[in-house]
Amino acid sequence: MIGELLRSQPEIALFVCLAIGYFIGSFRIGPIQPGGVCGTLIVALVLGQSGARIAPDLKSIAFALFIFALGFTGGPQFFANIGRGWRYGVLSLVEIVSVLALILIAVSVMRLDVGTAAGLLAGAATESAVIGTASEAIARLGLGDTETLRLQANIVTAYSVSYLFGLITIVLFTSQFAPLLLRVNLRDEAERVWRKLGGEGAFSEGQRAAAPALVGRAFRISTGDGISVRALEEQHGYDLTVERIERDGAELPIDPQLRLAAGDLVLVAGRRAAVVDAAAALGEEVAGTDFGQVFAQRLDVVLTRPDVHGMTVAQLRAQAKPENARGVYIAAVTRLESTIPALPGTELNRGDVLTLVGAKADVERGAQRLGYVLPATQKTDFVYLGLGVLVGMVIGRLGGTIGGVTLALGTGGGCLLSGLLFGWIRSRHPLVGSLPSAAAQILKDFGLATFIAAVGLSAGPDAIKLVREYGLALPAAGILMVLVPGLLSLWIGHTFLKLEAPMLLGAIAGQQCSTPAISALVGVTGNSTPVIGYTITYALSNILLPLMGPVVVGLAGKLG
Template sequence: MWDWVATTLRSNPEIALFLTVAVGYPLGKVSFRGFSLGTVATTLVCGILVGQLDIEISHTVASMFFLLFLFAVGYGVGPQFVRGIAHDGALQALFAVVVCVLVVTTAYGVARLAGYGVGYGAGLYSGAATASAALGLSTNAIRDIGMSPQDTRAMIGALSTAFAMTYIYGTVGSIVIISQLGPRLLRIDLPAACRAYEKRLGGDRHDSGASWHHYIVRTYRLSGTSPQVGRTVAEVEASRPHARIFIDGIRRGGELIDATPTTVLEPNDVVGAAGARASLRAIFATGVEEVEDVELLDVPADGVEVVVTQRALDGKTLAELAESQIAHGVFLTEIRRGSTGVTIPILPQTVLRLGDVLTVVGRPQRIRAALGKVGQADFSTKETDIPSVFLAIAIGALIGIPMLTIGEVPLTLSMAGGVLIAGIAAGWQRSVHPTFGHVPPAALWFMSVVGLNVFIAVTGISSGPSFVAGVREVGVSLFLWGIVATTVPITLALLIGKYVFRFDDAIVLGCCAGASLSTPALGLIAERARSDVPMLGYTVPYAISNTLLTIGGMVIVLLLR
């Protein structure tokens, strides 16, 4: 039976590939007390185990899926990458650059001290930095060295061995150092720091015009003594300074009429008003009776997702936006930013950026009126602009092919690097001009997750025969060196972020989590802070580091050669 299984998988390597991902991927999601190995590590280990059957899979398969993954990475971080360099995220972007240099130089120094060659050194770098994408660029760089097929396969096997042995601590260690040890090392009272930060952003103004996420809808019948009778809708809406209340509809004589700004309210009108609870109570305190009018209360609860694409809004605060006609009659319930879609706090001084995704609630006519002034509603959730995506990948690959030789060292962007840059350009272009190049979140997730895990599975299967020999050669010392390569740059990043860049205590840990590509650490930081404020320091460093640490896969190979 076992011989039949082995023979079948050798004859049909595609089956082995699907089985590897099918088993390895769910194992990576198993968590213990909030920690998990991650799908990349478990898929690689499963691939190595399956690879003991000496199964051969074409490198072309891995390359195709890896290019899809790199495009998805670039597309996702594009808006934040460009904005971080060009706008006020420049300080956070510079911090990410410094952290990336620390990561690369530490890994290079450790590899030299330990006496590791290109394979083990590059694998140690990718695993310790949890930069899975760097593994692919290192693989491509090794293939471009020009060694014999046997030597190339052995070096890639060493690469996979080192990655598998260092990735586990790279994942868990970064989480523990940033979220648990970080506040103690930097002497930060995280909840207090976040409360103070929120206060500076206007978070203590509960009746603020920018408190868009605290709203209710009520219907009131006006009596002859109501203060609102005889006044226009615009006058009633403006009757309480700094409060955002809107009259969305009026029932008069049994019929619904439009609530235009010039509509004068009359006795026995039933008005549908939306706003903060305190504002509604203050305005409709006397001369009214609260009633239940199903039609006037019928406001969609799910909301519409709107991508900010209008340059006029880039850099505007929510308080500024609340005072404009754009926000009339709509309420903001969520802001998501960056390729990981982190939720940032809704506060008066929260600044909007191009590419932010806003979830707004209101009557359809109100939302339609605001759309053209904000961006584009994300209604197209199914169809991917396939021609634009594949053309961008092809152009990026062509750009990366040329090679420049300096001395005896060949320098090339490589197809992978070119596709990564093409993805960044496409993502940024989409955020500015959303008329083409659409990739729905679900499709982007598929390209990213499946692309990476299939590539990792192929790498593991191809490297399986040499893995055992590699472990015997380097032993436990590789794991210990990996601890050093992870711990040193993250610890230095915490200290540099606090004392050199002087980031606020509320966001410095978020900056470090982004620069270290540790999304799980960010979740624990936010949970410990009981606030979304740390998210404000995450998105720009993540976008910069996700790009630079990936390119570091080529750099480390060049350095170790």
Template sequence: MIEEFMTFMQNQPVLVFFLVLSLGYAVGRIPLGGITLGPAGGVLLAGLFFGHLGFTMYSAIQTMGFAIFIFCVGYQAGPKFFDVLMTDGLKYLSLALVIAATGFGLSAFLAGLLDFQPGMAAGMLGGALTTTPTLAAAQDAVSSGIAPVPEGFTEQQVLTNIGAGYALTYLFGLIGLILSIRLLPKFLGINLAKEAAKLTGGSDEEQGVNLGKITRRTYRITKTEGLDRNVGDIEMSAPGKIKVVAIRRNGEVIPVLRDTLFQVGDEVLVLGDVKFLLVETNAVAEEISDDEGLSVAMSTVKVVVSNKEVVGVKAKDLRPEQHVGAIPLSLHRHRQSLPLSGDLELRLGDVIDFYGPEEAFDRLAEHVGHVEREIEDTDLLTFGLGIAAGIMLGTLAITIAGVTIGLGMAGGLLIVGLLIGFVRSIWPVFGRVPSASRWVLSELGLMMFMAGVGLNAGGGIVDIVQTAGIKLIGAGIIVTLIPVFIGYTFSRKVLNLNPAEAFGGVTGAMTSGAALSVVCEASKSSVPALGYTGAYAFANVILTLAGTLMMLM
């Protein structure tokens, strides 16, 4: 009975994958001294267990997951990567390089000193620094043929060594980093909460535009003063201060056009600056409560200036029908915020945040340019072509002095993802991947890859533990701890970072979101996230390439 069940399972690799996925998620949630392995660690352990029992998974599933995951890493990091590069780039690039070089050098040195088999050094580097892209790039370098397989070993043996090296060092890489980040400030006598209070945090781009100064109110016109002016005249008399959204006359809602004239008794729903409405409208109208009829749903959209007719036109000279009903909130040019004023000339690619009703956005799309609505659609065309382009870029290679050098699939996907993510942040008319969709794609891709790593390495994990297990785990502890101390010392003594920002930068350079949460908790602030974001943007790229480079040594 058991043999029949095992045979059945071995013939159902898709079923095995989803069992590994579900059990791995359950294992990843089990707290170990207040620390959890997380989904990636749990799925890896579940994969090792099933792999040891002889189960396998289609190699195409692992490769597909790898491609989706690495592309998503680049796509998500793209805007911040280039932003950091153009602002504090040298500072955070140097921190990420110091930690990566320290971990890389230690891994290579210890692997040679302890006579590790090929592939273990790359796996140890990825596991000790808890950096999955390093593992992915190392395995891709072998599978794609970029890194030659040493004599006396098969490709599968090297891949198994990479996976086992990662698995045996990942656990302490996660726990050891968190413990060192938690204990080091106490050992150095640093009060992270006081240090974080000395810094001012940046704005959170995820929370969107500021609506604090914008209000919606309903008025009833009570006086004849100014009734000779139409909607367009009134809005243009105070650009950006007021927008007429809806008008109800004699109980019926009428269309709002630029030449619409008001009448005494009209009930008008307007958007506008709080101070302006409180001062200016009282002279001709009274505010009323509107429970139905004019309760128009409002939302915000990003409008990309792409219509050549408005390029070069000053904001105050836009014809009223081009923006009636929606109020501009902010304008960004090449990701830089510019003050909104009537004399500002619109340029191709300007991104303007508008607030208003849906029908106003339709007019904006017709007259101004592309409207990026808050929708859940994913641009799978760009997503698919981006992955295809990354794979093709990774196949390109040049031969120098008899040595073939190429980016590999990991490098190609990472570069294309970075570029698409950054270009979309400037010109958001394509490549839309909502955050929820991006999370699902990235997480599923990572789990497909990690399940494959565990299943492939599981068959040889016991032999590796028996021959090199203690040495590998001990070396991994060194590779985890020393970069933390060197990185923190470098960030304080050379870069002159605030301690809270320095610890955040160290966790970012080691790509550990779990360790960042420990720093933020101790700091009672999100300030460490500033350092984390800067270093993380570079570390993801550097450590991905480090996995390939390690296999070429």
């Protein structure tokens, strides 16, 4: 009865897969959380035994939207990190080269077909997008419908088996085993790096909320009698700003040359360390008065200035004229939807979203000099979106033969490259191509989950056969395909690239495109320093790995 209902109304099967799959994926065992995509695939494989199928057209549309949004959101960071982030980029290349070599070894030793080989790559590298690009490549091999469906089903089954073991391995490797190999206490190292970057201590997320980086305090001037506003701000590296001065009950206009006098009531705002430092040189702090309230504006600004790319927060402030930088503070840096610590030593990349805090006129002035304000719009430019996907489909038709191996990008590879290009154009010309982050996220989440559900349902009947054929060989291969690139990157990053341990381990999590691994790392370190390395390799691997789907299909077919 249920099977007949699912076969007659496949849309029911789709939303059952999404609902139950994301519910299963939300459970956490220690640092391990499978995630909604993995949960959706497991449910789809089970329901696939009923014969329920989703129309191929819906599957193709869902994947095209997902992969385009993936490229669109990652485009600015991808191009920004190609040159300047070369040290971390080396680790992404290590990942690509080593997993390709391991896949070819597995094909020769285990006699894998092209579908199983591509699924092993997708699962061990925890990169779901490979499923789509490899599936399209198999569809272009010119095989019969039955054989094509069988090989595409093998991608999904191999992915589901190797993904679970690959996920567990990368989480445990980065957060537990690698620090032992480096002989470091990861929390102590993270605190040292945090202080080196200009932080005040390795605060956890909750502690940072209790002790905010930006504060405002009111003082009754005594020891600070005679100092000018500019001299006070200059003494503390312009990390604080005199926002208000009240003398004899009257508020004075802020002038850099104005000298403070004994008895003045002064409101000082800025970075907490600088304000605390200045307290003793000003006078007694005054509490419980409305005068001490700071009315600050927050603006999200996309950094577009090429000359700022690669500068630290401290260098950016130092090179700016005091009148331009005055009263503007970077409260947060968002890169690829991850928040990295906005410390003086934090390096800024073109395409970063900077959260500026300060008086309205100050942050607006800062926004004009750094880039453009991220508009708080909920509207999507469907002209730009539709054109981008169409261009991707055209690019996907390109292909050729290299060394006897036939390669074709397909819709997935084409839309990925188109998304990169259109995202980069949008970052340069913000007046066109609006795709709000929330809209992009729903395209990625729903598009990928729908695609995974569709391929999982179609793979259901063949899943058990493949598991019986290879047994424990697939999980073992998945574990090796995480450990070998991880160990190589650990050795190269530590010995030759001289990367700090927290950033190096974050970069290894990023080269594996593993969000659970970076979450576990942040929990172990107690601060967000690993995210600095993670965002660079994640941006590169998230683009390069899906493009390897057709390459693996071509090479595995040649060897087979």
